Amino acid sequence: MKRIDQIEPFRVMQLLERARALEAAGRDIIHMEIGEPDFPTPAAVLAAAHASLDRGDQYYTASTGEPRLQQALADWYQQEYGISVDARRILITPGSSGAFAMLYAVLLEQGDRVLLPDPGYPCQRNFVRLAGGEAVNIAVGPETNYHLSAALLQQHWQHHTRLAVVINPSNPTGTLIDPGMLAHLAAHCRDHGGYLICDEIYHGLTYGCSPASALEHDAIIVNSFSKRWAMTGWRVGWTIVPDTLIEPCRRVMQNIFIAAPTISQHAALAALASGEASETMRQAYDERRRYLLDTLPSLGFQVAIEPQGAFYIYASVAALTDDAESFCWRMLEEAGVAITPGNDFGQFRANEHVRFSYATSLSRLREGVRRLRSFLQHEHWAGVGIADIPS
Amino acid sequence: MKRIDQIEPFRVMQLLERARALEAAGRDIIHMEIGEPDFPTPAAVLAAAHASLDRGDQYYTASTGEPRLQQALADWYQQEYGISVDARRILITPGSSGAFAMLYAVLLEQGDRVLLPDPGYPCQRNFVRLAGGEAVNIAVGPETNYHLSAALLQQHWQHHTRLAVVINPSNPTGTLIDPGMLAHLAAHCRDHGGYLICDEIYHGLTYGCSPASALEHDAIIVNSFSKRWAMTGWRVGWTIVPDTLIEPCRRVMQNIFIAAPTISQHAALAALASGEASETMRQAYDERRRYLLDTLPSLGFQVAIEPQGAFYIYASVAALTDDAESFCWRMLEEAGVAITPGNDFGQFRANEHVRFSYATSLSRLREGVRRLRSFLQHEHWAGVGIADIPS
Numbered sequence: 001m002k003r004i005d006q007i008e009p010f011r012v013m014q015l016l017e018r019a020r021a022l023e024a025a026g027r028d029i030i031h032m033e034i035g036e037p038d039f040p041t042p043a044a045v046l047a048a049a050h051a052s053l054d055r056g057d058q059y060y061t062a063s064t065g066e067p068r069l070q071q072a073l074a075d076w077y078q079q080e081y082g083i084s085v086d087a088r089r090i091l092i093t094p095g096s097s098g099a100f101a102m103l104y105a106v107l108l109e110q111g112d113r114v115l116l117p118d119p120g121y122p123c124q125r126n127f128v129r130l131a132g133g134e135a136v137n138i139a140v141g142p143e144t145n146y147h148l149s150a151a152l153l154q155q156h157w158q159h160h161t162r163l164a165v166v167i168n169p170s171n172p173t174g175t176l177i178d179p180g181m182l183a184h185l186a187a188h189c190r191d192h193g194g195y196l197i198c199d200e201i202y203h204g205l206t207y208g209c210s211p212a213s214a215l216e217h218d219a220i221i222v223n224s225f226s227k228r229w230a231m232t233g234w235r236v237g238w239t240i241v242p243d244t245l246i247e248p249c250r251r252v253m254q255n256i257f258i259a260a261p262t263i264s265q266h267a268a269l270a271a272l273a274s275g276e277a278s279e280t281m282r283q284a285y286d287e288r289r290r291y292l293l294d295t296l297p298s299l300g301f302q303v304a305i306e307p308q309g310a311f312y313i314y315a316s317v318a319a320l321t322d323d324a325e326s327f328c329w330r331m332l333e334e335a336g337v338a339i340t341p342g343n344d345f346g347q348f349r350a351n352e353h354v355r356f357s358y359a360t361s362l363s364r365l366r367e368g369v370r371r372l373r374s375f376l377q378h379e380h381w382a383g384v385g386i387a388d389i390p391s
Numbered sequence: 392m393k394r395i396d397q398i399e400p401f402r403v404m405q406l407l408e409r410a411r412a413l414e415a416a417g418r419d420i421i422h423m424e425i426g427e428p429d430f431p432t433p434a435a436v437l438a439a440a441h442a443s444l445d446r447g448d449q450y451y452t453a454s455t456g457e458p459r460l461q462q463a464l465a466d467w468y469q470q471e472y473g474i475s476v477d478a479r480r481i482l483i484t485p486g487s488s489g490a491f492a493m494l495y496a497v498l499l500e501q502g503d504r505v506l507l508p509d510p511g512y513p514c515q516r517n518f519v520r521l522a523g524g525e526a527v528n529i530a531v532g533p534e535t536n537y538h539l540s541a542a543l544l545q546q547h548w549q550h551h552t553r554l555a556v557v558i559n560p561s562n563p564t565g566t567l568i569d570p571g572m573l574a575h576l577a578a579h580c581r582d583h584g585g586y587l588i589c590d591e592i593y594h595g596l597t598y599g600c601s602p603a604s605a606l607e608h609d610a611i612i613v614n615s616f617s618k619r620w621a622m623t624g625w626r627v628g629w630t631i632v633p634d635t636l637i638e639p640c641r642r643v644m645q646n647i648f649i650a651a652p653t654i655s656q657h658a659a660l661a662a663l664a665s666g667e668a669s670e671t672m673r674q675a676y677d678e679r680r681r682y683l684l685d686t687l688p689s690l691g692f693q694v695a696i697e698p699q700g701a702f703y704i705y706a707s708v709a710a711l712t713d714d715a716e717s718f719c720w721r722m723l724e725e726a727g728v729a730i731t732p733g734n735d736f737g738q739f740r741a742n743e744h745v746r747f748s749y750a751t752s753l754s755r756l757r758e759g760v761r762r763l764r765s766f767l768q769h770e771h772w773a774g775v776g777i778a779d780i781p782s
Contacts (some may be wrong), residue, residue: 003523004497007642013454041449049444049654058432058624063404094485094626094648101492101647105521106395110501126646130496132394132523233449233653235485235626251398255517256492257485261652262624263440 006129010122011344015328019338030368032356033338035171035312037230039284041267042277045229048270052263059262063253064246065092065238066265073238076272081213091239091249092268094260096201096224097123099239102256103197103220104131106248107162115156115164117148118346119314119353121171121199133162139348142304146173146314150184157192164189167199168214169206172345172355173314174289174307176211186217195220201237202310204228204278207286209308215240225264227310228278229271234264285311288358288365295369296356299376311359314342318352320376328354335375337368397520401513402735406719410729421759423747424729426562426703428621430675432658433668436620439661443654450653454644455637456483456629457656464629467663472604482630482640483659485651487592487615488514490630493647494588494611495522497639498553506547506555508539509737510705510744512562512590524553530739533695537564537705541575548583555580558590559605560597563736563746564705565680565698567602577608586611592628593701595619595669598677600699606631616655618701619669620662625655676702679749679756686760687747690767704747705733711767715742726766728759 012033019029064070067087074087093099100123108114110132116124118137125135138156140146148166157164164185168177177185182198189196198214199222215221224237237260241249253259271278292313293306301315321327325341332338342353358365403424410420455461458478465478484490491514499505501523507515509528516526529547531537539557548555555576559568568576573589580587589605590613606612615628628651632640644650662669683704684697692706712718716732723729733744749756 003500004639004643007639007646009642010645013645036451040447046444050441053437053440053444056431058622059427060623094652097646097648109394110523123646126642130643130647132501231449232451233650235648235650235652248395248398251400251517252395252521254401254404255398255488255514256521257488257626259624259626261485261626261655263654264652 003129007126008122011325012340015332015338015340019332022332022336027336029332030337030364030371031360032358032365032368033340034359035357036232036359037227037281037311038359038361039230039281041230041234042271042274044274044277045231045267045271049263049267052266057262057266061092061259061262061265063259064250065090065260066262069265069269072269072272077213077215081215083213083215085215085240086243088246089240089243091241091246091253092260092265093237093239093253094235094257095226096199096222096237098235098257098260099222099237100124100127102249102252103222103239103241104128104133105252105256106245107195108133111160113158113161115148115153115161117146117166117170118348119146119172119342119350120346121167122344124165136161137346137348141349145175145177145305146170147175147177147181148185149181150188153185153188157188157194161192162194163197164194165197165199167201168211169202169307169309171202171310172312172340173305174310174312175305176206176209176308179212182212182214183217186214186219190218197222199223201227205282205285205311206309207282207289211309218242225268225271229274230281231264231268231271234261234267236260236264236268284362285358288360288362289313291362291365292356292358292369299369299372301354311357313356313358315354315356316352317354322351324351324354331372331375335371337371394520398517399513402716403731406723406729406731410723413723413727418727420723421728421755421762422751423749423756423759424731425750426748427623427750428618428672428702429750429752430621430672432621432625433662433665435665435668436622436658436662440654440658443657448653448657452483452650452653452656454650455641456481456651457653460656460660463660463663468604468606472606474604474606476606476631477634479637480631480634482632482637482644483651483656484628484630484644485626485648486617487590487613487628489626489648489651490613490628491515491518493640493643494613494630494632495519495524496643496647497636498586499524502551504549504552506539506544506552508537508557508561509739510537510563510733510741511737512558513735515556527552528737528739532740536566536568536696537561538566538568538572539576540572541579544576544579548579552583553585554588555585556588556590558592559602560593560698560700562593562701563703563731564696565701565703566696567597567600567699570603573603573605574608577605577610581609588613590614592618596673596676596702597700598673598680602700609633616659616662620665621672622655622659622662625652625658627651627655627659675753676749679751679753680704682753682756683747683749683760690760690763692745702748702750704749706745706747707743708745709743713742715745719745722763722766726762728762
């Protein structure tokens with residue numbers, strides 16, 4: 001198959017496009033499909049961007065990023081996690097996407113295997129294929145918090161396996177990797193001559209816990225300002241690599257994107273100092289999370305493991321349907337509620353699952369729940385005891 | 392060889408790093424190596440960016456770009472070139488780098504051949520290798536204005552040749568493709584089941600001529616706001632693809648960069664309307680160009696074809712040295728003038744050539760010329776009749 005034909009579209013994007021078309025035609029749609037913060041970028045970050053424009057910061061930075069931002073991130077790791085890291089190892093990228101595109105270009109040879117969890121972030125499989133690698137999707141479930149485990153790595157690690165890639169907390173499940181397991185994963189990869197890459201983009205959006213960074217286990221870290229600081233459109237993130245990879249990464253960065261956007265890098269400096277704004281957002285997400293966790297089961301959506309991070313709830317719809325994708329399209333068209341079908345995230349039991357995003361205000365989430373309940377009751381949805389659903 | 396080991400560093404970046412180190416130690420360095428406008432981003436663009444921040448434009452745009460920017464570019468092609476193009480075919484990318492990374496991912500399979508001019512823009516070879524393709528460097532000289540010709544395509548196009556990639560005006564030579572030849576190049580690629588990609592990033596920076604866009608010959612176009620509008624650090628460009636490629640391009644864009652920076656896209660809308668600012672810059676570049684063309688030959692730098700575009704002069708140093716790279720390092724260390732050795736741009740007669748950039752003020756260029764003359768005279772530089780150099 002041609003490489004381009006192996007690249008899957010995001011189903012959520014198709015759903016979103018349809019939702020936008022319905023809105024353009026006058027329908028009101030509740031967006032529980034989008035993985036993008038609904039909060040504005042913090043005021044301090046906007047102020048820093050204005051100041052950067054006024055200073056005329058429009059030239060390229062170094063390929064590896066504005067040195068002050070690298071140093072500020074090193075200081076932030078000390079303060080946030082108590083980890084000391086050389087600022088030179090922190091490479092500034094155009095979002096976490098830029099980091100992954102670059103890392104796979106540096107680390108993979110044609111045919112190299114990359115172990116990924118299924119369900120997992122859909123771009124990962126496509127990134128790996130674009131770099132000529134083979135994405136190995138490993139079924140994960142509640143028994144491992146929907147994460148790779150040392151036993152799964154042991155089982156699937158073969159010749160030409162080069163990487164295991166995890167995202168902690170997980171997209172789509174919002175669940176965390178057990179801290180002891182994180183150390184085991186990193187050790188397994190290292191012992192087998194490979195690397196663990198840990199995507200920590202939802203760090204800072206956790207509820208009742210503060211996960212450690214896999215940096216303390218010498219994993220390669222990917223992170224971004226997009227989620228925690230509500231800076232998606234700014235396109236700025238970072239990766240932390242071992243000393244030996246700095247030079248090859250720099251070579252690839254010089255070529256594939258030259259540098260991350262300059263104004264965004266200056267704005268990101270202010271983000272690191274804006275702790276209060278991000279704490280306010282975190283509390284709002286937590287309130288929404290608790291509301292949905294309290295409510296969804298009564299509609300027939302079952303949540304196997306309480307998510308402690310990100311802004312997602314991964315729920316079984318097995319009691320409602322055996323075709324989550326059709327279910328989601330019907331919910332959009334008939335109930336005006338957009339949710340993402342499981343098959344955006346892999347194949348393992350994908351047709352039994354959907355992902356709810358709560359990057360939408362509590363009042364809109366309440367309206368979404370009201371519509372779902374009304375629809376499921378009115379339709380006398382087959383396979384669920386509708387009479388048991390409280391109104 | 393491992394893929395990453397095929398990726399060459401930019402020599403100009405090493406030179407620039409050393410220049411910065413010398414500056415940090417108190418030396419004054421004339422920068423004639425950097426391919427980045429020295430002008431500030433036009434005021435109207437900055438104003439639009441401020442307004443965009445105030446409006447809260449911080450979310451992702453569609454992967455293919457903000458629709459109003461796509462439409463504005465379509466209108467701009469009508470106005471600038473008299474070409475009508477469907478806005479849907481114009482895909483907004485993070486700089487021209489993002490466009491190339493995406494296009495090669497879409498168009499190349501492992502081992503596909505891509506025909507490139509030597510000398511040429513160094514990233515192209517690396518982009519092709521990163522995508523698993525084979526970069527075929529074709530020696531070009533003054534007889535074809537340092538560009539690929541139909542005869543050269545005929546000679547080098549084989550099975551598995553998929554693309555020819557040109558940049559018009561050229562980096563590093565500043566020369567233009569003959570308009571008739573451009574049509575022939577596009578026809579050749581099309582007739583052989585491939586594509587011509589034409590990088591037009593230096594359009595608008597031409598002197599005494601206005602090149603046509605290869606869009607009228609149905610080539611794939613890559614362009615950017617970086618050079619003409621002095622917006623390098625903003626990371627926003629575009630590509631124009633045939634209808635049939637929109638969907639595969641969108642799939643790759645969703646994955647590898649999600650979208651170009653949002654604020655930059657809104658600023659770019661204002662750039663398209665700021666014709667006067669870019670004309671002022673163009674006239675300043677032209678003045679510098681004429682100064683260097685009048686002066687460099689008297690120092691021993693020979694220019695075979697007068698460059699009519701970009702902000703580069705590609706000069707032979709055969710009268711001065713047979714090792715352009717060592718020559719450039721000596722000029723930097725001993726004369727405080729940074730210029731780029733030819734081997735950044737390929738191998739063909741690379742050791743006999745250097746690239747001067749005139750993205751530096753006229754007064755600094757004058758000082759650079761003064762230093763070069765003084766150095767070459769004082770040193771009684773071997774191989775050139777120094778007595779012949781006028782003081």
